[in-house]
Amino acid sequence: MYPHGPWGPATAVQRGSVQFMFKYPGDALTPGIASRPNLPESQRIPLDQVTSLPKIPSEPLSYHDASPILEHLSGPDAPREWQGALPFTYHVGPGVKVHIVLKMDYQYRTIWDVIGTVAGSEFPDEWVVAGNHRDAWVYGAVDPNSGTAAMLEAVHGIGVLLQQGWKPKRRIVFCSWDAEEEGLIGSTEWVEDHAIQLVHAVAYFNTDVGVSGPNFDASAVPSLKQFVRDVTKAVPSPKGGTVYQQWKQHQADAMAHRQVGVEEHAGRGNAHVDNDVTIGDLGSGSDFTPFIQHLGVPSTDIGSGGPYGVYHSVFDNYAWFVMNADPTFVYEQEMARVFGLEALHMADADVLPYDYVTYGKELSSYLDTAQKKAQDAGLTGLDFAPAKAAAEKFTLLAKQVKEKQEHAASDSSEALAALNTQLRAVEGDFLTEPGLPNRPWFKHTIYAPGEYTGYAAVVIPGVNEAIDAKDLARAQAQLTVLTDALNRANATLEAAAK
Ligand SMILES: [Zn+2]
Numbered sequence: 001m002y003p004h005g006p007w008g009p010a011t012a013v014q015r016g017s018v019q020f021m022f023k024y025p026g027d028a029l030t031p032g033i034a035s036r037p038n039l040p041e042s043q044r045i046p047l048d049q050v051t052s053l054p055k056i057p058s059e060p061l062s063y064h065d066a067s068p069i070l071e072h073l074s075g076p077d078a079p080r081e082w083q084g085a086l087p088f089t090y091h092v093g094p095g096v097k098v099h100i101v102l103k104m105d106y107q108y109r110t111i112w113d114v115i116g117t118v119a120g121s122e123f124p125d126e127w128v129v130a131g132n133h134r135d136a137w138v139y140g141a142v143d144p145n146s147g148t149a150a151m152l153e154a155v156h157g158i159g160v161l162l163q164q165g166w167k168p169k170r171r172i173v174f175c176s177w178d179a180e181e182e183g184l185i186g187s188t189e190w191v192e193d194h195a196i197q198l199v200h201a202v203a204y205f206n207t208d209v210g211v212s213g214p215n216f217d218a219s220a221v222p223s224l225k226q227f228v229r230d231v232t233k234a235v236p237s238p239k240g241g242t243v244y245q246q247w248k249q250h251q252a253d254a255m256a257h258r259q260v261g262v263e264e265h266a267g268r269g270n271a272h273v274d275n276d277v278t279i280g281d282l283g284s285g286s287d288f289t290p291f292i293q294h295l296g297v298p299s300t301d302i303g304s305g306g307p308y309g310v311y312h313s314v315f316d317n318y319a320w321f322v323m324n325a326d327p328t329f330v331y332e333q334e335m336a337r338v339f340g341l342e343a344l345h346m347a348d349a350d351v352l353p354y355d356y357v358t359y360g361k362e363l364s365s366y367l368d369t370a371q372k373k374a375q376d377a378g379l380t381g382l383d384f385a386p387a388k389a390a391a392e393k394f395t396l397l398a399k400q401v402k403e404k405q406e407h408a409a410s411d412s413s414e415a416l417a418a419l420n421t422q423l424r425a426v427e428g429d430f431l432t433e434p435g436l437p438n439r440p441w442f443k444h445t446i447y448a449p450g451e452y453t454g455y456a457a458v459v460i461p462g463v464n465e466a467i468d469a470k471d472l473a474r475a476q477a478q479l480t481v482l483t484d485a486l487n488r489a490n491a492t493l494e495a496a497a498k
Helices: 063-072 141-163 185-193 222-233 243-257 288-295 318-325 330-348 356-376 385-410 413-429 461-468 472-497
Strands: 114-118 123-133 170-177 203-211 215-220 299-305 447-449 457-459
Touching: 114 141, 123 141, 123 185, 123 330, 123 413, 141 170, 141 203, 141 318, 141 330, 170 185, 170 330, 185 288, 203 288, 203 330, 215 222, 215 243, 222 243, 222 299, 222 330, 222 356, 288 299, 288 447, 299 330, 356 385, 356 461, 356 472, 385 413, 385 472, 413 472, 457 461, 461 472
Parallel strands: 123 170, 123 203, 203 299
Antiparallel strands: 114 170, 215 299, 447 457
């Protein structure tokens, strides 16, 4: 344990937001609208009507402080899966009285997002947005400053290119978000403020826990998974070869040793339908959430991980970073190159590089899994056929569109612009205006953070959560909502294929 190694010492406290981000992130008083200073008070909801804040107070403890409380609990033994690693048997209580004093501090505070833009020369209204948060629970050497260091170096590189006379075809927007840790507040309010412009945003690239070790990892919407792989094939790894080769090797080794969980980043799932490097699904816990799940902007999240036992504690400091994460800053350079190339390639692409064939395959696999889960739960009578047929059709149309993408680079600029607009619109077709049941802020029908899974993603959330609740009527209704979304996307793909 630190200061001898990467793991948290006994006095480490892992802070974290207690906001119900699965309901909605951002300013708790302004869901769906930007919390600008001049917003009339009448447009802010009263504190007692807020659904995104818990009513039970809580206090994070170090295991140094929790140990005497746990040790003196009596009563029955805790279930096996509740037994921890402290050297005594855990009991469920009673046996201990604890006097806790908590001071709650509700106030309006000003936060600052710092936004830097480069104008686009050919498609000025198409934005490539890239960001990382700047606020930290304490010192935040890894979370977020290792990501910010890489982002600022990418910005530096783009500045050098601009001095040499280069201009991006699309507008590039770099964002340093504030108040992420309290509930994705800076990014959510900015996204709500720019909802109209972001309909034309071609991508949002996130990084957060930028470098906590030497192992590159990523999450993305299916349409950008191959894009992320391609970018990592263009960047050298400090370990030799390319980032892509080392990433693939690490996943193979981890699979062999079944230790994936140790280094898995927050919010990264396991869905994969091809035999390539696995890229996780976007759940929550970082600033991509408002972009993909509220507005349908295709998003990615990248980082370089390792044993990181000081997350959200006072020990996430510079001394820990240079001892454990990246002593010579070579992985910082790697992250700057990957992050910068994501922005450059997307800003200058003639044909937007979305891969909808992979998206279609994943959609079919999500539906197969949900159908099996419904059968296992005894929910008979659910009609999956229309949704499955729509997903199959999506993949077929996507293959035609892929042909078109491969041969479109020589098209006239008007034809290219029209094709790119259609390609981008597909992700927007997955949004449903009423939002998910019980949480209307979340509008994406394919991805959401789970109501009960913390940071992790739930796929086709409307359908899966209705099945989990054994609510047949809601499950059927949500299958219809999903089918409608897929049919909208199919109409867009069909137009693009012509
Ligand atoms: Zn963070």
